[in-house]
Amino acid sequence: MQRTLIQDLAQNVTQTVRIAGWAHNIRQLSKVNFLLLRDASGVAQVVVDDKAAMQMLAKLHLESVLQVTGKVVAQKNAPGGLEIHSPEITVLSEVKEVVPFPINKGELNVAIDTFLDNAAYGLRHPDRRAIFKLSAAIMRGFRTHLDSRGFTEVATPKVVASATESGANVFALNYFDRKAYLAQSPQFYKQMMVSVFERVYEVAPVFRAEPHATSRHLNEYVSLDVEFGFIQDHTTVMALLSSLIRAVLQHLKDSTPTELEVLKVNMPLAPETFPAVSFKEAQAIIKDRYKEDCSHEPDLSPQHERWIGEWAREVHQSDYIFVTGYPMSKRPFYTHPDPNDRAYANGFDLLFRGMELVTGGQRLHLYDDYVTALTERGLPLEPFQGYLDAFRFGMPPHGGFAIGLERFVTQLLGLQNIREATLFPRDINRLTP
């Protein structure tokens, strides 16, 4: 007999079906037991009133994997109105010890460190699983929208020869007795691919060797990267990003309504055009409204970003806000300056509910500009030659951005810690599981 998923039981009322999954809970009354069986699609109640079967259940540990063949019955006092009667139960995988913490009590109540130590078990909790269903839907929505706009998905190397664009620390590794590094971003490669495909994107991990210890940083995270050619300036990139975010949110509503409900997600305010303020305007708002003068600082602090996020929600009814025109001194060498004021960048950050979600902008596209930019920063040309060749042989005006997937999920769900949006997070002191 073929296996039926628990979510499909409603279409099989009065039929005999076979379901299989994990012993989520067993409620034992004297003459009847209720076995709650969980599979990836849901939880079903199995009514056990056979004496031998109840004795077998009494000895069973939770999370044992069972196969149950029985009749689907519509019963108004059953959870969900359905249950399985006259079950024949087979143990497929017996658990021989007590589970580390309960996952069958609704809300999960466990410290994040304990949870992550037992991730392979804890992630089975339906709420935790729902987080990663949403994460998958974000990646799917990202791909679907960009595919429809003529983008090509690429896979660029994660093992690279030279340390990279910005100051971020990289992980060094031994590559056949040569030094290599884990890529801190696909930046160079996606730019090179603009000269091949014009429009590209990538969904892949990036690696940062920064010893940060915060609730919003990971040393390995998934970067949703986009790069495309023949743009006017950074505003072309911002327009594409806005429509992409809106398309992803719509995709979530269409494809994961159950998960959005289970996790009680407040869908973001995302107006047709995301509001934008310049870096200097942002500083003025902070001074005006929050009475802190940061006008001599070259960047916004996390608190400043939270304030701007709050301001955008109140004044523009938007959970997303662009901050444009950061000082060039804080941006990497490939950044295109504002032609009207070369001290500032044709770039942007996108804040989502007060946290940096995206960085992007227009890039330099002329070979000579790269030579100048590298020279001004005291960097040698030689290690960048493979990259620079793309510009020597013709590169259109282009730009792009990178979205932090786990940050998207964290902010969407209002999670306390980005590790909750990561299956197996890598941070400064966690390398396993």
Next chain:
RNA sequence: GGGGACGUAGUUCAGUUGGUUAGAACGCUGCCCUGUCACGGCAGAGGCCGCGGGUUCGAGUCCCGUCGUCCCCGCCA
């Protein structure tokens, strides 16, 4: 790298100005209960109070060190 907080049962946490035998809930074990749905009831097991040192008649509680964890800043997505 700088700063702050916290380490007590398998888990999440209480634990008074230092005072005798360290508690609760969930989980676990046994018994009872035909309809539970966070099932309920009764009974029970389970603790080097992170580790080391100190102060004190006496330390889970105060001090120092150490290890671990969480958070903030820096850096970034």
